[in-house]
Structures are given as C-alpha cells and as structure tokens.
Amino acid sequence: MRKTRYATAAMAAVAALTLSACGGGDESGDTASEAGSDSIRIGIKFDQPGLGFDEGGEYSGFDVDVAKYVAAELGYEEDQIEWVEAPSANRENLLSTEEVDMIFATYSITDERKETVDFAGPYFVAGQDLLVRADDDEITGPEALAGKNLCSVAGSTSAARINEEFGADANLVEQPGYAECVSLMGGGQIDAVTTDDIILAGLASQEANAGQFKVVGNPFSEENYGVGLTKGSDLCEDINAAIVKMIEDGAWEDAITANTEGADYTFNAELNPPEPAACA
Numbered sequence: 001m002r003k004t005r006y007a008t009a010a011m012a013a014v015a016a017l018t019l020s021a022c023g024g025g026d027e028s029g030d031t032a033s034e035a036g037s038d039s040i041r042i043g044i045k046f047d048q049p050g051l052g053f054d055e056g057g058e059y060s061g062f063d064v065d066v067a068k069y070v071a072a073e074l075g076y077e078e079d080q081i082e083w084v085e086a087p088s089a090n091r092e093n094l095l096s097t098e099e100v101d102m103i104f105a106t107y108s109i110t111d112e113r114k115e116t117v118d119f120a121g122p123y124f125v126a127g128q129d130l131l132v133r134a135d136d137d138e139i140t141g142p143e144a145l146a147g148k149n150l151c152s153v154a155g156s157t158s159a160a161r162i163n164e165e166f167g168a169d170a171n172l173v174e175q176p177g178y179a180e181c182v183s184l185m186g187g188g189q190i191d192a193v194t195t196d197d198i199i200l201a202g203l204a205s206q207e208a209n210a211g212q213f214k215v216v217g218n219p220f221s222e223e224n225y226g227v228g229l230t231k232g233s234d235l236c237e238d239i240n241a242a243i244v245k246m247i248e249d250g251a252w253e254d255a256i257t258a259n260t261e262g263a264d265y266t267f268n269a270e271l272n273p274p275e276p277a278a279c280a
Contacts, residue, residue: 040076042067043086043094043103043228047177050202050259052105059083061202063104063225065255066123066246070102070227073242074235092116095230102235103228106199109277118280119226120239123252125271127219128158129197131204133185134214134264139192141218142166148191149173151181158194166220178203186212196223198256201265210262219268236279247273 044063045052051061064083071081086094086105094100095117106126109119132139139145142162150170152159159172173190175181181193182203193200197219204213227239246252252273 038076039080039082040071040074040102041082041084041100042071043084043091043100043105045087045105046085048106048199048202049179049206050263051199054083054085060259062124062198062255062259063106065259066243066252067102067104069246069251069255070104070239070242073245074238091228095228098230101230102233102239105228106196106223107226107228108223109226113228114280116231118229118231118233118236119277120229120236120279121226121243121276122224122274123227123243123246123276124198124225124256125268125274126196126198126223126225127268127271128161128194128221128223129200129219130216131182131185131193131200131213132191132216134212136191136214140216142168142220145170145192147171149189151175151184151190151193152195153177153181156195162194182209182213197265198260198267201260201263204263204265205260214264217266222271224274240276240279243276 044059044061044067046054048061052063053059053061068078068081071078084094084100086100086103088105091103091105091107092113095103109122113119130139130141139148143166145162145168148170150159150162151173154174154176159170159174162168163170163172173181173184175184178193178195178199181190184190185193186209193203197215197217200215203209204215229235256267
C-alpha cells in the first residue's frame with residue numbers, strides 16, 4: 001500500500017486537532033470523518049473453506065483472521081477492510097496493478113514470485129498431505145497409495161507429484177475443485193485427496209463434513225504462506241511485527257483451532273509457528 005494512505009490519515013488527524021484548537025468545531029468534525037473513511041484492500045480466496053471463504057458477504061477462515069489481526073495492528077477497523085477476491089492465477093496481477101494493498105491467500109513464498117512481488121511473513125508453514133476417510137487407517141502417506149484413487153483439482157501438480165516423486169502408482173482423478181473431491185470420497189469413488197494440509201483441514205472442518213474425514217498428518221513438502229505485497233511496499237516490517245505479536249499472544253493458534261475444528265488436524269509443530277523472514 002502506498003505511503004500516501006497513511007500520510008493522508010495522519011495529516012487529517014493533525015488538521016482536526018489544529019482546527020479544534022482554533023475553534024473550528026464543524027470543520028474538525030468533517031476532517032475526522034474523512035480520516036475515518038480510509039480503507040485497506042486485502043486479497044483473499046473466496047472459495048477455500050477454513051482459509052478464505054465468502055459466505056454471502058461474510059468472510060471467514062484462517063487467512064481472514066490473520067488479515068484482520070494485521071489490519072488492526074496497522075490501525076484499521078474491520079469495517080475499513082475491503083475484501084477482494086484473489087484467485088491463485090490473478091494474485092501477481094492484483095498486486096502489480098495496485099488493485100489490492102496486500103494478499104493473504106495461501107500464497108507460497110518462492111524465489112520466482114519474489115521477482116515481481118514482495119512478501120512479509122511467513123505466517124504459516126503448510127505441507128502437502130492427504131485427506132482420507134476417518135476410519136481409514138491403511139493410507140498413512142504417499143507410499144500407501146498404490147492402486148488407490150487419488151483426487152486433486154484440474155491443473156494442480158499435487159497428485160502427479162505423488163506418483164512422480166514417490167512412485168506411488170495411484171490412479172489420478174481430477175475435479176474442478178477440492179469440494180468435489182471430498183464429495184466423491186464421501187461416496188466411496190476415491191480414496192484420498194491431496195493438497196496443502198491446512199486446506200484439507202479446512203475442507204474437513206465444514207459442518208457437512210465434520211467427523212467424516214481426517215488429515216493423515218504426514219506432510220511431505222514445505223509451503224511458506226506469506227503476505228503478498230506490491231514491489232517496493234514499505235509495510236513488510238509492520239506486518240511482520242503484527243504476525244509475531246499474534247503468535248505471542250495466542251491469537252494465531254486460536255485462529256487455527258477455530259478454523260479446523262472437527263478435522264482431526266494438528267499443524268506441523270516442527271515448522272510452526274514460523275518466524276517471519278527479514279524484510280528485503
């Protein structure tokens with residue numbers, strides 16, 4: 001987000017105090033109103049239960065909770081947040097065109113992405129894992145998928161990676177979204193779903209799915225979820241400080257627990273909570 005937004009709010013506050021001291025009551029009220037109308041635009045997923053989910057204009061999920069906490073530390077009330085849908089394919093474009101000020105959307109920090117955007121964080125370290133039926137004790141990891149039907153979304157490399165890197169020899173099934181994969185598993189057509197562990201936990205924690213599925217808990221990759229920022233943004237250090245504070249006061253773990261309840265999920269304690277990287 002550009003400095004001007006903070007500068008405008010600060011200048012408005014100073015003007016309000018000055019006018020009040022000079023007896024300009026009505027004008028100071030107008031200035032305070034203008035300062036209060038300031039907002040921040042945050043990109044999230046709208047279709048990932050437990051992480052970023054749009055429920056008729058009400059937004060929920062772990063990414064949303066972290067974003068709200070960070071925004072509050074930056075001086076914004078919840079009603080000053082403008083939520084913007086940030087599908088995976090559009091995240092870099094949303095930042096480069098400054099349509100959003102920051103993005104919390106299971107946005108893995110990579111060297112390639114760092115060439116075009118900046119990152120704060122990470123605020124969570126996920127890992128590719130498997131979601132199976134709650135009573136399935138046979139599938140414990142990629143090596144146990146031989147001959148099994150494994151589902152992932154169309155265009156994702158998650159399922160193919162299991163066969164290529166682990167020689168699992170699973171039967172790959174593609175669906176438009178993970179919700180469809182979970183529905184198929186509930187009907188017995190597939191045996192497992194794969195993507196990042198916390199995404200799987202979010203799916204399993206939905207009221208319609210609670211108690212039916214579990215995350216295996218044997219992650220086999222490392223995905224550092226960061227806060228996407230416009231290149232050259234000056235917000236990185238403030239965001240990192242907010243993440244550290246959220247972790248230290250317990251709100252970070254509370255948010256994970258609240259958004260994965262009913263999924264039989266425990267985050268990887270060897271990698272979490274993470275320590276934000278130094279800002280470039």
